Amino acid sequence: MKLQIKRLISQIILFFSANLGYPRYPGLKTGFCYPFFYCQACPAATSACPLRSLEQSVDKGSFAWRLFLYPLLIIGFLGVLTGRAVCSWACPIGLLQRCTGRVARKLKKTSIAQKLGKHKAEKYLRYTKYFLLIGLVFVTAYLIGFIFTDICPVGFLTGTIPVLLLNPGKFVPNYFFPVALVIFILFIILIFLIERGWCRYFCPIGALLGPFNKISFLHISVDTKECTHCNVCSYECPMGIDVPNMHRDPECILCGKCVSACPQNNITFKRR
Numbered sequence: 001m002k003l004q005i006k007r008l009i010s011q012i013i014l015f016f017s018a019n020l021g022y023p024r025y026p027g028l029k030t031g032f033c034y035p036f037f038y039c040q041a042c043p044a045a046t047s048a049c050p051l052r053s054l055e056q057s058v059d060k061g062s063f064a065w066r067l068f069l070y071p072l073l074i075i076g077f078l079g080v081l082t083g084r085a086v087c088s089w090a091c092p093i094g095l096l097q098r099c100t101g102r103v104a105r106k107l108k109k110t111s112i113a114q115k116l117g118k119h120k121a122e123k124y125l126r127y128t129k130y131f132l133l134i135g136l137v138f139v140t141a142y143l144i145g146f147i148f149t150d151i152c153p154v155g156f157l158t159g160t161i162p163v164l165l166l167n168p169g170k171f172v173p174n175y176f177f178p179v180a181l182v183i184f185i186l187f188i189i190l191i192f193l194i195e196r197g198w199c200r201y202f203c204p205i206g207a208l209l210g211p212f213n214k215i216s217f218l219h220i221s222v223d224t225k226e227c228t229h230c231n232v233c234s235y236e237c238p239m240g241i242d243v244p245n246m247h248r249d250p251e252c253i254l255c256g257k258c259v260s261a262c263p264q265n266n267i268t269f270k271r272r
Contacts, residue, residue: 003259004256004257007089010089011092014036014090018038021043021044029045030047031047033048033049033053034050035075035078035090036093037091037093037154037204038091038154039152039154039157039158039159041158042159042162043166044162045158049149051071051204054067054072055138055141055148058142059146060144075205076212079211079212080215080216081217082217083209083212083219083248084206084209084254085218087253088256092158094196096191097197097198097199100191101238104191104195104197105195107193108195122240125200125201126200128201129202133207136204147176150174151179151180152183157184157187195239196239196253200239210250211250213250216248218254219248219269221269222243223266223268226264227244227264229244233261235261236257236258236261243258243267254269
């Protein structure tokens with residue numbers, strides 16, 4: 001079975017397993033944290049968002065070490081084993097961006113998308129997700145209270161919209177609803193304009209998992225001695241990475257598209 005078909009099957013299975021809580025199995029919701037990005041406010045969600053738990057752990061100056069360590073240990077365990085593979089093999093938002101990726105690739109040929117992708121500031125924009133993680137998930141939650149999960153576009157997509165559809169006329173928007181709506185619209189524009197745009201620039205879960213690529217047991221290895229630098233792998237990479245020159249890049253989501261694309265089979269998954 002081709003690698004990308006295996007990845008698609010994995011994504012679909014994880015998507016359905018994340019949505020078993022409603023309506024047939026309402027008792028399936030637990031206190032377990034997803035190891036990927038998905039909102040616990042979704043009526044069908046089976047588990048909690050790790051970011052919500054992290055926000056609660058430092059809410060308004062308090063510190064609940066169990067809520068703090070629990071999601072970090074889950075993410076850390078998977079990070080040590082597989083690095084950032086969760087982003088491309090499990091996360092439902094990764095599956096969504098896989099669907100929008102073809103449109104983004106076509107738009108990539110337009111002048112606006114090309115300028116965005118090749119601009120020298122692009123590599124610095126990728127650090128935005130780390131600032132979001134520290135600033136909105138930890139600092140603002142500690143000083144003010146929940147903010148990120150109130151304006152999160154993933155929460156709006158998987159939580160707010162389903163609740164609105166299931167309870168028309170009964171939904172009462174909070175103070176942040178207009179801001180969340182604008183951010184959600186920008187999120188949709190982003191993932192259609194730039195392939196894996198959310199993963200590249202804004203995903204806090206990606207920021208948590210990325211550094212584990214440096215030490216993970218599973219990683220992607222390039223045989224640089226045999227590489228002919230045809231750059232087919234870099235063209236296929238949804239994260240816009242210079243694959244022949246990468247070494248355990250934190251941006252790599254281990255999707256394996258470069259592995260499948262290499263005409264010389266010089267790129268492989270390796271287990272350390």
